[in-house]
Amino acid sequence: MGGLQINDSSSMEASDAVEKGDQPNKNDNDAGAAFVLESKGTWWHAGFHLTTAIVGPTILTLPYAFRGMGWVLGLFSLTAVAVVTFYSYYLMSKVLDHCERVGRRHIRFRELASDVLGSGWMFYFVVCIQTAINTGVGIGCILLAGECLKIMYSNLYPDGPMKLYQFIAMVTVVMILLSQLPSFHSLRYINLASLLLSLGYTFLVVLASIRAGYSKNPPPKDYSLNDSKSVRTFNVFTSISILAAVFGNGILPEIQATVAPPATGKMVKGLMMCYTVIFFTFYSASVSGYWAFGNKVNSNILKSLLPDDGPALAPTWLLGLAVIFVLLQLIAIGLVYSQVAYEIMEKNSADVKQGKFSKRNLIPRLALRTVYMAFCAFMAAMLPFFGDINGVVGAIGFIPLDFILPMLMYNMAIKPSRRSVTYWMNVLIMVVFTGVGLMGAFSSIRKLVLDAHEFKLFSNDVVD
Numbered sequence: 208m209g210g211l212q213i214n215d216s217s218s219m220e221a222s223d224a225v226e227k228g229d230q231p232n233k234n235d236n237d238a239g240a241a242f243v244l245e246s247k248g249t250w251w252h253a254g255f256h257l258t259t260a261i262v263g264p265t266i267l268t269l270p271y272a273f274r275g276m277g278w279v280l281g282l283f284s285l286t287a288v289a290v291v292t293f294y295s296y297y298l299m300s301k302v303l304d305h306c307e308r309v310g311r312r313h314i315r316f317r318e319l320a321s322d323v324l325g326s327g328w329m330f331y332f333v334v335c336i337q338t339a340i341n342t343g344v345g346i347g348c349i350l351l352a353g354e355c356l357k358i359m360y361s362n363l364y365p366d367g368p369m370k371l372y373q374f375i376a377m378v379t380v381v382m383i384l385l386s387q388l389p390s391f392h393s394l395r396y397i398n399l400a401s402l403l404l405s406l407g408y409t410f411l412v413v414l415a416s417i418r419a420g421y422s423k424n425p426p427p428k429d430y431s432l433n434d435s436k437s438v439r440t441f442n443v444f445t446s447i448s449i450l451a452a453v454f455g456n457g458i459l460p461e462i463q464a465t466v467a468p469p470a471t472g473k474m475v476k477g478l479m480m481c482y483t484v485i486f487f488t489f490y491s492a493s494v495s496g497y498w499a500f501g502n503k504v505n506s507n508i509l510k511s512l513l514p515d516d517g518p519a520l521a522p523t524w525l526l527g528l529a530v531i532f533v534l535l536q537l538i539a540i541g542l543v544y545s546q547v548a549y550e551i552m553e554k555n556s557a558d559v560k561q562g563k564f565s566k567r568n569l570i571p572r573l574a575l576r577t578v579y580m581a582f583c584a585f586m587a588a589m590l591p592f593f594g595d596i597n598g599v600v601g602a603i604g605f606i607p608l609d610f611i612l613p614m615l616m617y618n619m620a621i622k623p624s625r626r627s628v629t630y631w632m633n634v635l636i637m638v639v640f641t642g643v644g645l646m647g648a649f650s651s652i653r654k655l656v657l658d659a660h661e662f663k664l665f666s667n668d669v670v671d
Contacts (some may be wrong), residue, residue, distance in 0.1 A: 239554030254480030255398035270496025275442030302342035348541035350587035389423030401539035404547025408532035415521035455605030610640035
């Protein structure tokens with residue numbers, strides 16, 4: 208690509224600068240880069256960030272994904288999507304490393320895509336997709352965290368007067384306070400706690416599912432699929448779309464930006480940490496939940512363990528602890544996915560020549576981040592059926608950013624031979640997941656239409 212060609216002398220100078228740990232000149236007056244995406248982290252900090260971005264309460268939907276595919280196709284699809292996403296993130300990391308070696312260290316997905324693909328409109332495409340994903344995740348985290356509080360309150364006070372929007376307000380206050388942490392790097396210990404929380408509630412849910420399956424009155428285990436071939440096909444695409452969204456990230460360049468330069472090779476170590484956690488959490492939750500409930504499993508395994516029409520299928524204290532862990536991790540996830548919005552705000556509002564905590568920069572940061580969180584909270588309270596809308600955003604957003612663009616950028620930046628296996632594997636993945644994305648978007652829109660009669664603005668209940 209023409210955007211990647213620079214003369215030898217400038218390449219050597221840029222490489223020397225990178226080796227010395229200097230930031231590229233273009234970031235000297237960039238407050239978003241200097242304050243929010245400051246590059247001070249290690250590979251394990253990147254691993255904490257990646258794990259929080261990928262391994263979240265969406266784990267609890269994995270048994271439901273198996274429901275549409277059965278055992279064999281379910282395990283195969285889970286493994287295939289895991290391999291493809293690891294490969295995709297690895298390729299993106301290699302493209303970022305390549306750009307860094309030639310003197311262009313990219314710290315934003317939108318700038319990387321625009322540079323490598325040589326198209327100005329690609330910059331705005333990625334901005335729009337990232338904004339939709341990050342805002343959507345922020346709204347979803349506040350909504351689901353509020354629902355977690357409501358679940359605990361309802362179990363303690365079944366006839367209590369408090370409504371969902373009040374719990375959303377409580378979560379929002381906490382989010383506003385924590386959002387004042389100035390940089391992505393500031394979240395490293397919160398994201399370590401998030402990693403431990405994901406292991407914790409997965410372990411608890413697996414124990415609860417095993418206990419439910421071996422109880423005196425276990426739920427019926429029926430693993431049969433729908434009799435209609437067309438419905439089975441549709442369910443398979445829906446399930447694969449769920450898997451793609453569960454493994455989605457969309458902010459890998461911004462995470463790699465937090466690593467102290469030179470970042471070459473460090474992100475792969477972070478990926479290995481993340482996918483080790485994925486192996487232990489995703490497979491155990493999927494297999495135990497589907498084994499215990501079969502094709503009757505709910506879209507959230509906790510709701511199968513806490514049925515509305517009967518007693519809890521596991522000790523209340525165990526399920527309550529799992530809900531608390533989920534609640535706490537949702538706050539961490541909301542903070543991680545807000546960083547792209549904060550970076551854009553800081554880039555346009557802060558003065559890099561003054562201190563990060565100077566009055567000139569602190570007041571706009573406090574105001575803008577508070578307004579952003581308040582907006583997400585308002586949308587969460589107004590649209591408690593946002594899960595259906597988020598399904599559409601996930602299919603349209605995560606798949607292009609995580610399953611298509613990394614392969615395309617690798618083929619154009621690294622330029623593997625057109626006769627190589629790598630080149631054609633990348634093309635095949637792009638074609639397959641373009642189809643999956645289209646089918647996933649169609650299935651999500653269909654579910655949105657089918658659930659429309661349940662939608663009510665500012666409802667006290669979350670629509671699955």
